[in-house]
Amino acid sequence: MKQEIILAGFGGQGVIKAGVLLAYAAMKENKRCTHFPSYGAEMRGGTANCSVIISDSLISSPVIGEADTVIAMNEPSLIKFEPRLKKGGLLIYNSSIIASKPKRSDIELLAVPANEIAESVGSAKSANMVVVGAYIAKIKAVSPESVKSSIPIVFPGKEAFLTININAIDKGMAVVK
Amino acid sequence: MKQEIILAGFGGQGVIKAGVLLAYAAMKENKRCTHFPSYGAEMRGGTANCSVIISDSLISSPVIGEADTVIAMNEPSLIKFEPRLKKGGLLIYNSSIIASKPKRSDIELLAVPANEIAESVGSAKSANMVVVGAYIAKIKAVSPESVKSSIPIVFPGKEAFLTININAIDKGMAVVK
Amino acid sequence: MKREYKRPEGLSKTIMRYCPGCGHSIVHRIIGETIDELGIREKTIAIAPVGCSVFLYEYFNCDSVQVAHGRAPAVATGIKRVNPELIVFSYQGDGDLAAIGTAELIHSATRGENFTVIFINNAIYGMTGGQQAPTTMPGQKTTTNPFGRDPKLAGYPIRVCEMLATLDGPVYLERTAVNKAVNVLKTKKAIKKAFQLQVEKKGYSLIEVLAPCPTGWGISPLKACEYVDKVMIPYYPLGVYKDLTQVK
Amino acid sequence: MKREYKRPEGLSKTIMRYCPGCGHSIVHRIIGETIDELGIREKTIAIAPVGCSVFLYEYFNCDSVQVAHGRAPAVATGIKRVNPELIVFSYQGDGDLAAIGTAELIHSATRGENFTVIFINNAIYGMTGGQQAPTTMPGQKTTTNPFGRDPKLAGYPIRVCEMLATLDGPVYLERTAVNKAVNVLKTKKAIKKAFQLQVEKKGYSLIEVLAPCPTGWGISPLKACEYVDKVMIPYYPLGVYKDLTQVK
């Protein structure tokens, strides 16, 4: 198994941390993993993205050429990373914010109203967890248990949000079912 | 003709300027010449020296291996540069200040009481001109006229000392006769 | 009488990439208005520092030079000496101006170079992610003061205007803030005066602007403005620190 | 009672290579005496700057570190933080301290590092042959001010003590001179106090000493002392600029 995932969105949407969570879960399962973030120069309003690779065997390059999965949290990210998907790859996108439709027909689409779901569980900030939930439900690169048990480590001190985040993951998973 | 001269003394004794004067006079006579100074780190009390080469043909290296002439204005300079003279070379030394005698027997010696002569013409500062005089009288690398007419250019603004310096040169030349 | 409050010509149409509530944007607008009002756009050179305002060359509608971190006053000196008719302003953050650029700050001031320094004191390194600035407040948490700035270990904040006021070079030094409307208006007055002095070849001036950095401080924009009032202004009193002129 | 005036143990036997009448030598002797009187020789580290005093590691009878031009306070910081029990003094000329080393000066002061800075203000770059220093007087001729320093082009001299007094870091700042016996005695008192404060872990102090440089100024030693009196002291008033202690 090898999954190469690009997560992208506004700075502040938590895509980098979502990627760390996936990598952490993978490590817990004794899988190999790499996580590589990339920021714009801007603190806010710019875009941020990260590349996460989860694999059963040694990962030489942490750089993703063609991605297995793209998770786009806003419109600029969709525009930028849709072309980077490999044929038949999975595109998860945040339909709460993204108005336009993805263009390619050779990929699998999964629209997740992440902001709305997140607000429904108590915090707009957990939109990133919603898409993580959708992703692991769809691809099963890591188990929900590994992800959930990694949350306290990846988001230390944010125990208050723990339940919200777990609920967000569950709701995200539910989108797929 | 090629003359390689090392002039050395305390900082402040004017050895560097004396060297420049010789070089300037040489240029006036359309000879080739180089002048290379060397200072210690100290402003005063340290030693300074310069290497002057005067030649009828192209000078490749301005650095003197074995000198034709050494002019030593104080004791440390004598000690340091006496060994640098070539066999049969000329050692001019300031006998006003240097108590010890030069050691080598394969060189020509010329003791010049430069400070005393300089004081006798009106300024202890012209001791450097005294030895220049002695040198040109002895070696004739450049003519007294070239040297004297170069003084106003090498010591600009010091017209007051012009006569003193010229007298010092004459007295220095007289030592040799 | 018609009053119009709208984007000045001194600014380009480019949307500024600062965070919500960032003080930089407000000061940019003020400078843009000043450029318009003094009619100097065509001869103005903006010096972009390294810091969140590094992209200001995209925002100002005039020639500009983007320079190394802290060296804006040196570059401004080079420009102004070669071409004294130009209007040059250096725009610098607290890290840029009061840390790495300390020597350039002080020496351009003591030389009394005829340019204008706009100094954005936001008590933090915004661009690099919120590390301690030389003006970070005692007790303030930053990414390199995880327990809050301890003056015993990390030193005391520097008061730039007070320090420069000991020099004979500057003609005009003032500290203002942009944390509320009344202070914004005072900042405008100060910046305009500083530029005016340069136009009149009167010499060096520096305007220190206390500015909110909600992102770097990890609080909301409104809370950040309050922080300026409650914490910063008491340590950095607003006012004129030097004024050798009679210009109104 | 027996009083002995003789070469202190804090100094080595090496003959100092300064010019006749150089102020550096006098201050060296004072520091040497201070080291003796406080009994700190074995734990003292001298920081040699680049400048005429670059060889001070040969003159002081203690461990020392010769450092890059202007960086003595940074090096002192490194030493003192690693080993707070040592007594560290940085000894710097005006070029070293107030030109190239401006940032290190100000930031070590505002950090309130617990070391002592001896600042020799001789209004010139002695070592490199008499160029303008940041403290060169208006009108003073130097090898890079052949027509005398023109403040309009070359700026105004910097008053270091006044500038540092605006910071919260230092505990003790004083300006003295060594141009005559009475001032020499005051300098001794100030330097001893500064070291004493360090021993007591009270923090940062700087003593600025106005010192003659007959060679750099191109005048005789006695005339140089007069120059200090007539020209320098009026611009750089002697006295205490900051004192947060009660130490006598």
Next chain:
Amino acid sequence: MKIEITIDESLCKACAYCIEACPKKNLEFSSNINKSGYHPVRVIDKSKCTGCGMCYQVCPEIAITVENES
């Protein structure tokens, strides 16, 4: 007297400075979300606006334009 206030919703980053600054308490967040994901500010009642320009003065984004002919 003609007073004209316009807010460019696409520029607003919802800092709330203008809301705080308006002496007439005449500004509020709208329920829309703009392209950058913010709820932009809107004028509650255009006729109440005095054209004082305080909102303009504090707006970091120059999202507000006020024309005041008097």
Next chain:
Amino acid sequence: MKIEITIDESLCKACAYCIEACPKKNLEFSSNINKSGYHPVRVIDKSKCTGCGMCYQVCPEIAITVENES
């Protein structure tokens, strides 16, 4: 009371500071030239010396030693 003043001629660089500083005007240049080429300072009259140490204080070369037992 015992006062002992010694001047190390080889160290003196003839700056004249001590001459200027001596309240008794008890110091002068000697006619000797030392190794460095200077006329070093000498005490005019040892018995007139009060042992005040002013000459020591100003001497850059630490050429002067004064012992004052009183």
Next chain:
Amino acid sequence: MNPDIIKYKTGEKILLKGNEAFAEGTVRAGCRFFSGYPITPQNEIPEYLSWRLFEVGGTFIQAESEVSAINMIYGAAACGARALTSSSGPGISLKQEGISYIAAAELPFLYANVMRGGPGLGNIAPCQSDYFQATRGGGHGDYRIIVLAPDSAYEMGNFPKLAYDTAEKYRNPCMILADGLIGQMMEPLEFNFDFVDVEKIPTKDYVVGNCKGREMRVINTLHMSTDILEKHNWDLYRKYEKIKSEFTLFEEKYTDDADIVIVAYGTAARISMAAIMKGREQGIKIGLLRPITLWPFPEKIISQLAQKTGKVLAVEMNTGQLVEDVQMAVNGKAEVYFYGRPGGNIPTGDEILGVAKEALKMKNVEPGRINVLNKI
């Protein structure tokens, strides 16, 4: 030693950024003094150390500039501390004078350059364009720095021990040359060495401090006498030759049967490995020689491999720097190819594989001269 300060057990798997792994690794290796100045993409190093050094009783100073930071290091190293600074391109440039001084004074210390795009302000993306500066001494004078080039979070975490030990052995500065990717990337790693008890690091006989009962000591780089400075220069030269003969590290992969050898370090080496793996699937025999020390450069092995394969391909994230060392090692005995991606763009494995194939096809190439394979 207070056991609380040992954060991770030796061998325990953790997930950290390269920069964090490096910071933790230095503390673990005995670093107790850091001074530095923020710059992307290495900020995690000072940020991590700002609390971590506090925990272990060390000193963290955010200096007013890189110039000041390197000189604080000079002071700390003069006292024998395991001192550290880190930066990226522009900051490392500012440190060159200080580095030259410390190298001249023969004080050991460690610094990291997490490279970004240049020249000038450039950008903050991963790049390898400071190779010349690192290996040729960007500062003035005849001196050399030992340069280690990690290719993973694992090596970022574990090189500090090796670096300090080697630096102290030779009394020479040692540098970690990483890039934005190696610094920013997270991957699981473990520490392969036990937490060093700083109390047990032997004190050095050159450090300044308490001079009781011994001659006074001077740390100095000024040698006015040309004879003394010349001797010092040759002493340094001999030391460097010794380091060359004793401390040249590299990793060889799939070179046995290779028809071409890629020479690459850090990120470029990792990505080259992806190319090699894919190439192998296609039956194309590419080998990798990864220099781990960039200075000393593993010239002997490269010379051997070059003669064996006849073709060497240098892959770098710049416009050609290490390739000069490759050229010197090859000494006219094999074809030398170069492929570079500067400016923060990272090549993909496919891209490198394509280039290697192209090099394999090329004929009638003058041995020893550099053939640039970028389309420019």
Next chain:
Amino acid sequence: MNPDIIKYKTGEKILLKGNEAFAEGTVRAGCRFFSGYPITPQNEIPEYLSWRLFEVGGTFIQAESEVSAINMIYGAAACGARALTSSSGPGISLKQEGISYIAAAELPFLYANVMRGGPGLGNIAPCQSDYFQATRGGGHGDYRIIVLAPDSAYEMGNFPKLAYDTAEKYRNPCMILADGLIGQMMEPLEFNFDFVDVEKIPTKDYVVGNCKGREMRVINTLHMSTDILEKHNWDLYRKYEKIKSEFTLFEEKYTDDADIVIVAYGTAARISMAAIMKGREQGIKIGLLRPITLWPFPEKIISQLAQKTGKVLAVEMNTGQLVEDVQMAVNGKAEVYFYGRPGGNIPTGDEILGVAKEALKMKNVEPGRINVLNKI
């Protein structure tokens, strides 16, 4: 142009120090802006310019540091002035960040490094140990500086015109790499070019200033987009290749019948000439290849001469830097020897002749590898 400001007639013989000749030469070539900071052995440059620039209506600034000086240059060059700074080792190191910026912004300017002994504070005697720094870019990022190495007061005086013209032609910094001897030595010289009327230097289309009636201009080195920065890097690369092909200068002497060729620049070249003259008297055929541009390095001619003679001897006042460029040029086709004198000691002609004789005698030497002839 006020005729009073022309100090010396073209062709008139004058006696000046190398540093003074250089200073006068820059003014003559149109320099009207100097900022620098004192350091031995180049102080005559600022000292001369402090009054000379005043005479010609230019600007002289003694900056507070070398860092500030180089950034003032950035500003002056951004306005299109012929700007100048000068320093020696430690100061040049401090300028590396600024130089990287100016090279990135592609602004022409001129600077001189009058080399002294290093590393660290070293000493103030003539030395050549900053060759790597000069030719490999001591600063961060992929950039190159055009480096001219004068060997006489004549060249110190006359290179500035060439340097400014070339710098402006390619929009690239240009450097004069001299040493304490070349800077301090006096010898007669004359200027071979007429005093440049600065009013007549064409204005450049990139300078900032009056933006009336045109698009606003930006001088900038920040390129956040990796694609844009990569393009910029390759643009620079292409420019450097162009300079290489168009502007490589050298002097060849007695190479026609030589059995060995000495490669040396500056002072080392002059002294090598003394060795060669003496050698010729003794019937020993030594030739000299003096690189005048150190970057671009005259590799083609050295490659040719190497193949012809079979023996190349690099002579430097350091422990071996230029010899690496020689090695690359030779590419394994000839024996490579090195003789160095670091620390401010200047070899004598006899010394070099002795070394050359030794090299001539040596047999069974591996071609292309460096053989150090110093006894160490």
